[in-house]
Amino acid sequence: MNPITEAELHAFVDGQLTPERHREIEAQLSQRPEEAQRAQSYREQRRALHALFDPVLDEPVPQRVRHAAQPRARWAVQRWAAGIAIALVSGAAGWGLHGALQPASTLAIAPFAKRAAIAHAVYTPEQRRPVEVDAAHEDQLVTWLSKRMGAPMKPPHLQALGYELEGGRLLPGGQGPVAQFMYRDAGGRRLTLYVSNEVGEPSQGASGARKTNDETAFRFAREGQLNVFYWVEGRFGYAISADADKPVLADVSNEVYRQLAKGATPD
Amino acid sequence: MTPNDQLLLTWVPRLRRYARALAGNRADADDLVQDTLERAWSRAGLWRGVSDMRGWLFSIMHNLHVDGVRRPRVATQAMDDDTPEIAVAPTQGERLAVLDLQAAIDLLPIEQKEIVLLVALEDMSYAEVASTLGIPIGTVMSRLSRGRERLRALMDGRAAPVRLTVVK
Numbered sequence: 001m002n003p004i005t006e007a008e009l010h011a012f013v014d015g016q017l018t019p020e021r022h023r024e025i026e027a028q029l030s031q032r033p034e035e036a037q038r039a040q041s042y043r044e045q046r047r048a049l050h051a052l053f054d055p056v057l058d059e060p061v062p063q064r065v066r067h068a069a070q071p072r073a074r075w076a077v078q079r080w081a082a083g084i085a086i087a088l089v090s091g092a093a094g095w096g097l098h099g100a101l102q103p104a105s106t107l108a109i110a111p112f113a114k115r116a117a118i119a120h121a122v123y124t125p126e127q128r129r130p131v132e133v134d135a136a137h138e139d140q141l142v143t144w145l146s147k148r149m150g151a152p153m154k155p156p157h158l159q160a161l162g163y164e165l166e167g168g169r170l171l172p173g174g175q176g177p178v179a180q181f182m183y184r185d186a187g188g189r190r191l192t193l194y195v196s197n198e199v200g201e202p203s204q205g206a207s208g209a210r211k212t213n214d215e216t217a218f219r220f221a222r223e224g225q226l227n228v229f230y231w232v233e234g235r236f237g238y239a240i241s242a243d244a245d246k247p248v249l250a251d252v253s254n255e256v257y258r259q260l261a262k263g264a265t266p267d
Numbered sequence: 268m269t270p271n272d273q274l275l276l277t278w279v280p281r282l283r284r285y286a287r288a289l290a291g292n293r294a295d296a297d298d299l300v301q302d303t304l305e306r307a308w309s310r311a312g313l314w315r316g317v318s319d320m321r322g323w324l325f326s327i328m329h330n331l332h333v334d335g336v337r338r339p340r341v342a343t344q345a346m347d348d349d350t351p352e353i354a355v356a357p358t359q360g361e362r363l364a365v366l367d368l369q370a371a372i373d374l375l376p377i378e379q380k381e382i383v384l385l386v387a388l389e390d391m392s393y394a395e396v397a398s399t400l401g402i403p404i405g406t407v408m409s410r411l412s413r414g415r416e417r418l419r420a421l422m423d424g425r426a427a428p429v430r431l432t433v434v435k
Contacts, residue, residue, distance in 0.1 A: 006408070006412050007408045007412075010386075010408065010411055010412060010415070011393070014386055014390075014393075016392055016393065038416075038419070041415075041419045041422075042415050042419070045368075045383070045387065045415060045418055045419070045422075046386075046387040048368050049288070049368070049372075049383075049384065049387040049388055050387070050388065052288075052368055052369060053284050053285075053287055053288045053388060054284065056280070056283050056284040056287045057280040057281070057283075057284055058280075059280075059283070061279055061280070061283070062297055064297070064301055065279060065283070065297055065300050065301050065304070066276070066279070068300075068301045068304035068305050068308075069275040069276040069278075069279050069304045070275070070276065071308065071311075139302075139306075142305065143298075143301065143302055143305060146301075146305065147301070152305065152308070154309065
């Protein structure tokens with residue numbers, strides 16, 4: 001019979017030997033008290049580790065972990081998205097999407113969009129501290145904002161449109177945290193994406209008629225020099241603000257849409 | 268592996284068990300699990316090429332843990348502090364042993380700890396451990412051997428760290 005190697009002793013403990021070799025070693029161990037003692041001790045370690053940590057298997061899973069395990073449904077775009085996206089593409093070319101895009105003049109700007117515009121105006125002039133966590137630490141930014149917002153918050157990538165992610169920050173909204181992602185183009189002009197999870201608030205909606213949470217009309221508003229596109233999806237409100245022309249913003253909105261939709265159904 | 272909405276959810280309990288053993292406390296462990304899941308989703312495009320989902324997920328967790336990738340501590344709070352912690356409440360004698368084991372594991376070098384835990388808790392084959400951690404199988408065996416022997420010494424009080432004898 002072959003002597004027992006160190007690796008075999010462990011494989012014996014872990015049940016990773018062939019049945020023949022397992023039996024051989026079992027027989028040999030009766031003659032080798034030191035190794036038999038070690039095998040016994042390692043077996044005991046396995047048992048004790050299970051006793052200590054198996055209860056975790058039955059614990060209720062914390063909500064933030066459950067959220068993270070599920071697809072980015074919060075970023076999801078519903079069926080209407082495709083239609084809107086196409087409308088925006090044609091809008092960028094001809095800017096004639098009266099159906100999908102309602103001018104703000106006929107509607108009061110949503111409170112969250114107003115806050116988005118203010119946040120844009122406050123933070124975009126910052127040269128030194130435009131963001132709280134910069135794009136070099138995007139992983140941390142994502143996990144942090146996702147955790148605080150209670151849903152995955154991954155900034156869309158807009159390089160193709162000439163906007164680089166600068167980073168993001170957490171801001172106080174009307175009732176809780178909101179997330180702001182900041183981008184800048186080659187000329188240093190900034191664009192922000194503002195995500196609020198409190199659009200279900202009763203004050204929401206024009207003319208006192210509260211919109212339902214899944215209200216999804218695409219809106220455009222102008223605040224001074226600032227153009228704001230915003231829309232609501234589920235309990236989230238999204239606002240894209242920039243001192244840029246409408247077609248540029250439309251392109252950006254379209255791209256943000258596309259990426260949110262993609263996040264919902266990973267390919 | 269075809270992406271589907273529930274796929275990751277089924278792995279959550281086991282990821283949490285391993286993370287708890289690795290991180291030593293609930294909050295850090297769940298941070299690690301959350302980071303792992305988010306990274307897995309961000310790479311959902313790769314799922315089709317993944318034949319061993321468990322190995323892939325544990326490998327992500329390993330990398331995150333080793334890199335020490337952590338969210339900025341100062342700005343975060345657990346949002347579910349009200350979720351009850353399940354107390355381990357065995358008999359008095361067992362409880363002492365259990366506490367000793369936790370302390371002893373925390374004293375293992377990370378590279379030994381991971382292997383001891385994956386083999387014991389996940390019942391991974393040595394080849395699976397090697398591929399999950401991206402190291403040769405010979406290294407797995409030598410670290411497993413050293414880790415278990417050190418754990419045994421710690422539990423026997425031969426490598427007496429103070430913490431092992433605190434609980435009376």
